[in-house]
Amino acid sequence: MINSSTSILSIYVNWVHAMPIISAIVQFAILGTFGEVISKWVLNRNFKYPFSFAITLWKMMVWAILAIGIKYAFKGFGGYVDSLVHYGLLPKLGRFGNAFAISAFMNLQFGVLLVLAHRALDNIPESTKNWANLHKGIYSLIWFWIPAHTITFMLPDIYRIGLAALWSLVLGLILGFFNRK
Numbered sequence: 001m002i003n004s005s006t007s008i009l010s011i012y013v014n015w016v017h018a019m020p021i022i023s024a025i026v027q028f029a030i031l032g033t034f035g036e037v038i039s040k041w042v043l044n045r046n047f048k049y050p051f052s053f054a055i056t057l058w059k060m061m062v063w064a065i066l067a068i069g070i071k072y073a074f075k076g077f078g079g080y081v082d083s084l085v086h087y088g089l090l091p092k093l094g095r096f097g098n099a100f101a102i103s104a105f106m107n108l109q110f111g112v113l114l115v116l117a118h119r120a121l122d123n124i125p126e127s128t129k130n131w132a133n134l135h136k137g138i139y140s141l142i143w144f145w146i147p148a149h150t151i152t153f154m155l156p157d158i159y160r161i162g163l164a165a166l167w168s169l170v171l172g173l174i175l176g177f178f179n180r181k
Helices: 008-018 020-044 053-086 094-123 134-152 157-178
Strands: none
Touching (some): 008 020, 008 157, 020 053, 020 157, 134 157
């Protein structure tokens, strides 16, 4: 039972602090997969569940694997930008500029690998390999992920992975509308 002095937010913060990798895995497995479900609902204009149980588990596993890389990239690229500033290779950028720099460097380097890995992992259970429209995933790094993660990196570290997982759900919704038949 949660007492009155313990809020849901403090439980979340304590969980993320105590289990940074597991919490990233769980958040992305749920929200990333749900983003794909929403995308299919919007795309097909139908609320019929679009995946089999096995494919749902596969998609959750894919998102869980990606979450580990995302968690490390968030930490690593923050340090990368800090090092560039420290060595005079970037000026001191302020809060927004620093968040933008981390987001841009991360998405333009690691993001491309992530898009390719995601597609490759999505292709495994299918009998045909789908590499069509891969450029849309790459373009989303520029028009969606860099601005979204700029906001993400303006937040305290403890909230970043949760917001990033939520952004994956938002992108699923947006892509569903863009790709409607």
